[in-house]
Amino acid sequence: MDTLTIDIDAGTGYEVMVGPELLQRCGDIAARLVGPRRVAVITDETVEKLYLDPVVRSLTGAGFRVCTFSFLAGEGSKNIGTLSAILEFLAEEGLTRSDCLAALGGGVVGDLAGFAAGCYLRGIRYLQLPTTLLAAVDSSVGGKTAVNLRGGKNMAGLFLQPAAVLCDTGCLATLPPPVLADGLAEAIKTGILSGEELFSLLEGDAAGRLSEIIALSVRFKGDIVKADECEAGPRRILNLGHTVGHAIEKCSGYRITHGRAVAAGIAVIARAAVKLGCCSAVTAARIEKTLLENGLSVTVPFSADELTAAALGDKKRSGEEITLVLPRQIGDCFLWTIAVADLHSVIAAGLEVIR
Numbered sequence: 001m002d003t004l005t006i007d008i009d010a011g012t013g014y015e016v017m018v019g020p021e022l023l024q025r026c027g028d029i030a031a032r033l034v035g036p037r038r039v040a041v042i043t044d045e046t047v048e049k050l051y052l053d054p055v056v057r058s059l060t061g062a063g064f065r066v067c068t069f070s071f072l073a074g075e076g077s078k079n080i081g082t083l084s085a086i087l088e089f090l091a092e093e094g095l096t097r098s099d100c101l102a103a104l105g106g107g108v109v110g111d112l113a114g115f116a117a118g119c120y121l122r123g124i125r126y127l128q129l130p131t132t133l134l135a136a137v138d139s140s141v142g143g144k145t146a147v148n149l150r151g152g153k154n155m156a157g158l159f160l161q162p163a164a165v166l167c168d169t170g171c172l173a174t175l176p177p178p179v180l181a182d183g184l185a186e187a188i189k190t191g192i193l194s195g196e197e198l199f200s201l202l203e204g205d206a207a208g209r210l211s212e213i214i215a216l217s218v219r220f221k222g223d224i225v226k227a228d229e230c231e232a233g234p235r236r237i238l239n240l241g242h243t244v245g246h247a248i249e250k251c252s253g254y255r256i257t258h259g260r261a262v263a264a265g266i267a268v269i270a271r272a273a274v275k276l277g278c279c280s281a282v283t284a285a286r287i288e289k290t291l292l293e294n295g296l297s298v299t300v301p302f303s304a305d306e307l308t309a310a311a312l313g314d315k316k317r318s319g320e321e322i323t324l325v326l327p328r329q330i331g332d333c334f335l336w337t338i339a340v341a342d343l344h345s346v347i348a349a350g351l352e353v354i355r
Contacts, residue, residue: 004215008141008222010229011161016141016218018211022168023055026129027062030102033164034125036063038099040090042113044073047105047131050174055104055129067093071112075254078108078148080156086116100125100163106132106179107139107258111157114145118160128162131171133183133210134259137190137217140165142225142235148254152313153246159230167218169211180207181295182259187213188290189240189266194220195331203290236335239316240325241266244300244347247310251302263291267298272350273326281354283329304348311343 003019017029030039039059043052048070059066069089071077090101103113103126110128117126128140146157172180184206191199198216201209221238228235245265248256256264270287273279288298300307316323323337324346338346 004211006215006218006222008161008165008218009226010222011143014162014164016165016167016222018136018167018169018214018218020168020170022166023051023129023171024058026055026102026127026166027058027060027064029164029166030059030064030127031062034100034127038065038067038093038095039102039127040093040095040099041066041068041102041104042086042109042116043068043070043104044077044106044109045070046073047109051104051131051171055102059102067095073105073108075108075148075249075258078112078146080147080149082112083115083119083147086112087120090116090120095120095124097121097124100127102127102129103140103162104129104131106130106135110135110140111144111146111154114143114160114162115147115157118145118158123160125163126160128165130165130167132175133172133180133214134186135183136167136172136214137183138186138221140167141218141221142238143229144231152310153249155313161229165218167214169214172210177295178257178260181263182257184294185259185263185266185291185296187217188287188294188296189238189262190217190220191290192266192287192327192330193237193240193333199290199330202294203286204293206294236316236323237325237333239323240327240333241269243311243314243316243322243324244268244307244350246314247307248300248302250310250313251306260296263296264298264300267291268300268347268350269324270327270350271352271354272346273328274354275349275352276326276346278334279327279329283327284354286330287327300351304344304351307347308344311347312340
């Protein structure tokens with residue numbers, strides 16, 4: 001398969017490349033984009049065993065001077081402590097403002113490394129090298145970085161667009177089915193937002209269409225980010241399913257993964273939209289069917305009381321209001337701002353099975 005290149009018109013502009021063997025070629029690509037310099041590769045212990053060596057070889061071969069930092073894999077590491085450790089490492093290694101970072105891994109790695117790049121010396125450049133489908137279709141693109149606080153998910157962060165994103169499709173072959181399903185949840189979200197071209201690819205053998213799914217997801221997100229880079233308005237549409245999804249994650253102590261939590265959050269908000277009269281039962285059923293076909297759950301093991309309490313700390317809350325994303329049909333979703341006091345009834349409606 002040939003490498004696809006999608007231009008993202010945000011920040012100073014950058015390329016997202018999708019194709020095979022990009023990690024083995026990342027040094028030459030990075031040298032073309034940012035020029036050989038010092039680079040700190042940030043990764044986790046799982047990805048380190050799989051991909052760190054070829055990435056370091058490629059970067060070194062292209063003239064980069066490489067140092068590496070690895071942390072314990074998982075959402076539990078996405079905190080101020082790990083961020084602090086990365087920043088201290090960069091300082092100890094003596095990286096300067098002309099140097100850069102490379103985030104090698106999934107969404108947790110990308111969020112942490114991007115946040116560190118934005119904080120260190122008030123900002124240095126970074127590359128995204130996503131190794132999971134979730135990171136490829138969503139979190140590596142758009143410049144959102146964050147860590148979790150005790151009060152909730154992604155509550156500390158900043159916007160910093162990467163210098164480039166290299167999505168090596170060969171990495172997807174090493175993903176266990178549950179991890180692949182996490183990424184498909186975000187792709188389904190994007191399909192609901194963008195329309196039939198993407199959503200229909202996810203109704204059936206999605207695993208055989210991953211390159212096209214990634215490319216369509218990235219193009220759609222790129223257009224949204226171009227219009228609203230810092231989520232002041234239209235970009236909030238990308239939060240479909242995320243208010244409830246983040247609440248599910250928090251209630252589970254982050255034992256339920258982000259993709260699975262978002263999938264259940266999408267199902268909840270689709271059912272609520274039917275009860276509110278803005279979405280047909282047929283559309284909601286189609287959404288649920290697609291989630292289930294891709295190995296995801298549409299049920300939630302928590303009550304409306306528990307989810308509402310968790311959601312009150314959501315970063316999308318503004319004073320006594322919170323903005324939700326509701327679907328009308330595939331390709332037609334809208335922002336709906338409600339009083340915080342009304343959130344419980346919306347979640348409760350979405351927990352009920354449609355009959």
